[in-house]
Amino acid sequence: MSQTVLVCDDAIFMRTMIGDILSQAGYEIVGEAETGVQAVEKYAELRPDLVTMDIVMPDMGGIDAVREIVQQDPDARILMCSAMGQQALVVEAIQAGAKDFVVKPFQPSRVLEAVQRVLG
Amino acid sequence: MDLSQYSEIFLAESKEHLGAINGHLLEWELNREATEPVGAIFRAMHTIKGMAATMGYQLAADLAHRSENLLDAIRSSGDPPDDDTLEMLFSAADALEKTIDAAVAGRDPEADVAGMVGALDEAARAFSPISEPIEPAYREAPAPTAAPSGPGCWVDVRLDPDCALKGARATLILNRMRAIGEVLTVQPSASMLEADNFDGRFGFRIETTVGEETIETEVRSAGDVSHVEIGAPMEAPKTDVSGQRARHIRVDLRRLDALMDNIGELVSTRDTLTRLARTRTDPELDDMSAKLSSLTGTLQSEIVQARMTPVWQVFDRFPRMVRDLARQLGKQVEFEVEGKDIELDRAILDEIGDPLVHLLRNAVDHGIETPDERVRTGKPPRARIVLSAMAERATVAIRVSDDGRGMDRQKILAAGKESGTVDEDVEVLSDEMLMRVLSRPGFSTARSVTDVSGRGVGIDVVATHLRALGGGLEVRSEHGKGTTFTLQLPVTLAIVRALTAKVGEERYVMPITHVAETLDLEPTAITELEGQDGMTLRDDIIPLVHLRDVLSVSGDPPSGRPVIVLQIGERRSGLVVDALTGQQEIVVKSFDPPKGTLPIFSGATVLGDGEPALILDAGGFL
Numbered sequence: 002m003s004q005t006v007l008v009c010d011d012a013i014f015m016r017t018m019i020g021d022i023l024s025q026a027g028y029e030i031v032g033e034a035e036t037g038v039q040a041v042e043k044y045a046e047l048r049p050d051l052v053t054m055d056i057v058m059p060d061m062g063g064i065d066a067v068r069e070i071v072q073q074d075p076d077a078r079i080l081m082c083s084a085m086g087q088q089a090l091v092v093e094a095i096q097a098g099a100k101d102f103v104v105k106p107f108q109p110s111r112v113l114e115a116v117q118r119v120l121g
Numbered sequence: 122m123d124l125s126q127y128s129e130i131f132l133a134e135s136k137e138h139l140g141a142i143n144g145h146l147l148e149w150e151l152n153r154e155a156t157e158p159v160g161a162i163f164r165a166m167h168t169i170k171g172m173a174a175t176m177g178y179q180l181a182a183d184l185a186h187r188s189e190n191l192l193d194a195i196r197s198s199g200d201p202p203d204d205d206t207l208e209m210l211f212s213a214a215d216a217l218e219k220t221i222d223a224a225v226a227g228r229d230p231e232a233d234v235a236g237m238v239g240a241l242d243e244a245a246r247a248f249s250p251i252s253e254p255i256e257p258a259y260r261e262a263p264a265p266t267a268a269p270s271g272p273g274c275w276v277d278v279r280l281d282p283d284c285a286l287k288g289a290r291a292t293l294i295l296n297r298m299r300a301i302g303e304v305l306t307v308q309p310s311a312s313m314l315e316a317d318n319f320d321g322r323f324g325f326r327i328e329t330t331v332g333e334e335t336i337e338t339e340v341r342s343a344g345d346v347s348h349v350e351i352g353a354p355m356e357a358p359k360t361d362v363s364g365q366r367a368r369h370i371r372v373d374l375r376r377l378d379a380l381m382d383n384i385g386e387l388v389s390t391r392d393t394l395t396r397l398a399r400t401r402t403d404p405e406l407d408d409m410s411a412k413l414s415s416l417t418g419t420l421q422s423e424i425v426q427a428r429m430t431p432v433w434q435v436f437d438r439f440p441r442m443v444r445d446l447a448r449q450l451g452k453q454v455e456f457e458v459e460g461k462d463i464e465l466d467r468a469i470l471d472e473i474g475d476p477l478v479h480l481l482r483n484a485v486d487h488g489i490e491t492p493d494e495r496v497r498t499g500k501p502p503r504a505r506i507v508l509s510a511m512a513e514r515a516t517v518a519i520r521v522s523d524d525g526r527g528m529d530r531q532k533i534l535a536a537g538k539e540s541g542t543v544d545e546d547v548e549v550l551s552d553e554m555l556m557r558v559l560s561r562p563g564f565s566t567a568r569s570v571t572d573v574s575g576r577g578v579g580i581d582v583v584a585t586h587l588r589a590l591g592g593g594l595e596v597r598s599e600h601g602k603g604t605t606f607t608l609q610l611p612v613t614l615a616i617v618r619a620l621t622a623k624v625g626e627e628r629y630v631m632p633i634t635h636v637a638e639t640l641d642l643e644p645t646a647i648t649e650l651e652g653q654d655g656m657t658l659r660d661d662i663i664p665l666v667h668l669r670d671v672l673s674v675s676g677d678p679p680s681g682r683p684v685i686v687l688q689i690g691e692r693r694s695g696l697v698v699d700a701l702t703g704q705q706e707i708v709v710k711s712f713d714p715p716k717g718t719l720p721i722f723s724g725a726t727v728l729g730d731g732e733p734a735l736i737l738d739a740g741g742f743l
Contacts, residue, residue: 083289087286088286091286092289092292095293095296100293101344102286104285114344118343
């Protein structure tokens with residue numbers, strides 16, 4: 002059975018791209034979230050193996066979403082998706098419990114490496 | 122700020138790092154796939170760079186920086202280094218050493234630094250053909266230079282050069298570490314890491330129950346890590362009984378020497394005072410003399426301890442030397458060093474460097490065969506030379522052994538008979554006789570076994586040198602199997618007990634190391650031995666040497682003269698002097714005898730009354 006992923010990003014373009022990269026590599030995209038609040042709800046509902054989390058999202062940012070999710074499930078595996086220049090935010094997310102991060106613009110190979118690290 | 126006061130410390134530390142660089146280069150040369158050497162070399166280069174830059178030695182800093190770039194390029198390429206690249210790194214280390222020497226001495230560098238810099242850059246470009254900037258664009262934030270000591274083990278991490286958000290990556294790694302242990306110190310500080318205020322290199326100390334492999338796996342699995350180096354767990358700071366930390370300072374060797382000399386004279390003075398006290402019956406003087414005696418003893422042992430130095434300080438330059446020589450001579454050598462941490466008195470250590478260079482050169486040049494010859498005789502093409510130090514009771518044995526062709530005893534036996542060193546009727550040359558033939562001054566008939574081409578220094582010089590230190594040299598050799606030279610050394614030489622003797626108006630001293638006994642020369646015991654004076658000693662007849670004759674002292678000898686019976690190995694002889702004046706502890710000062718000096722002295726000393734005296738070399742009379 003393939004591993005399940007919840008993709009959280011406010012941009013459809015990004016969700017699509019991440020979804021493509023991961024599904025082509027054999028992961029199963031079980032859900033998508035456009036906001037932090039959605040992310041927290043869907044996590045509780047779907048209990049995916051992995052969450053990809055954008056940092057800047059409306060209605061609760063990615064970092065707060067990480068905190069909430071980790072509170073629900075301390076073993077949650079969350080991969081942050083960040084842009085260059087978001088160093089401090091990524092650090093904060095890691096302190097909050099995120100397991101790894103990838104930096105935009107995404108290179109598929111790097112994204113997959115990170116996913117494997119988190120799931121490994 | 123006046124930086125010159127730091128130049129000696131800078132020089133000493135740089136040399137240590139250069140020694141490490143050479144050592145790791147050699148390791149790398151043997152095992153090209155190994156990943157540790159490049160990191161270690163990189164760190165050493167980096168440390169030198171930082172120090173040299175601080176000192177204002179721009180050329181040296183630049184050279185180190187370019188070397189770092191090349192190492193970085195090699196590492197990023199993931200390919201093992203080829204011969205040319207290693208050769209370049211060896212040359213870079215040499216050039217760096219020369220540049221540092223010159224900078225410290227205030228001279229212009231002898232090495233072609235500009236040429237070297239160009240060559241390094243070119244080599245680095247060859248490794249990373251994509252137009253990556255050779256100058257890394259990182260900020261020179263304070264990078265870890267030295268692992269602060271403490272419990273647990275120190276881990277150095279280097280992130281991939283193209284790692285994005287290095288600070289976040291470092292934070293991630295540290296978080297992973299916190300899951301497996303306690304992270305104690307981070308360098309640069311965690312806040313600097315988080316602010317991305319570093320160049321991709323950082324280190325931390327972790328106290329954990331998991332093994333080093335797990336630590337490394339955990340660090341690497343955090344991603345974007347190009348290098349992990351885990352240092353040996355550092356001991357917790359040593360504390361003495363009072364709970365104070367043991368602290369070290371660097372002391373100029375000349376000060377220690379001066380202190381040693383003074384203590385040597387103090388010891389002599391004490392001996393004189395003790396003798397004086399014995400002749401007077403004054404309890405107060407006796408008391409003071411005893412007190413002084415005990416204090417001097419304590420002081421002496423303290424200073425002796427302070428002078429102890431690990432042998433690696435001399436050994437460390439040999440792997441490179443052996444490698445270079447072997448290459449030059451077309452030989453293949455696996456060189457091993459054992460017992461690097463054995464300690465010797467600094468003065469002894471300084472003296473054994475040259476003898477060891479000689480023995481090692483001999484081993485490479487004449488001891489071992491060419492790869493072809495070895496294969497023909499059923500040996501592996503790569504020869505083995507081992508340099509080892511081993512503590513044996515009050516002495517340290519340093520051995521140089523090779524698995525080469527061994528010495529041709531028949532040839533040496535013939536040479537020994539020719540020179541009269543070996544009796545005509547001897548058929549088998551024992552190791553002891555072999556040594557005797559080898560250590561004949563100017564032994565040249567079998568030059569090829571004792572002399573390195575063009576150097577003109579023979580085993581005799583090595584042997585004399587060692588006796589002067591109160592040590593000895595032994596050889597074992599098996600034809601076809603190899604040769605081992607053993608240097609027996611006192612752990613501390615500086616002060617030895619010696620007999621004082623008088624001949625004519627002069628006083629001489631003979632270290633008791635090789636003195637078997639002393640006795641009065643009975644005229645009835647004098648006999649003849651092979652046309653020379655001999656003496657009956659119990660059931661044996663031993664040769665007699667009259668020191669008066671050797672020294673060409675004119676006038677009539679006093680009657681009732683004493684004999685010092687000397688013994689080295691199986692050989693004995695009696696040395697006739699005018700009078701024995703006592704025993705005392707002397708500080709040995711080696712000396713370079715002027716040309717024409719009789720080969721019977723090994724050094725000089727200052728007696729208790731402040732007068733100088735020559736030290737007799739037992740080997741010169743045997």
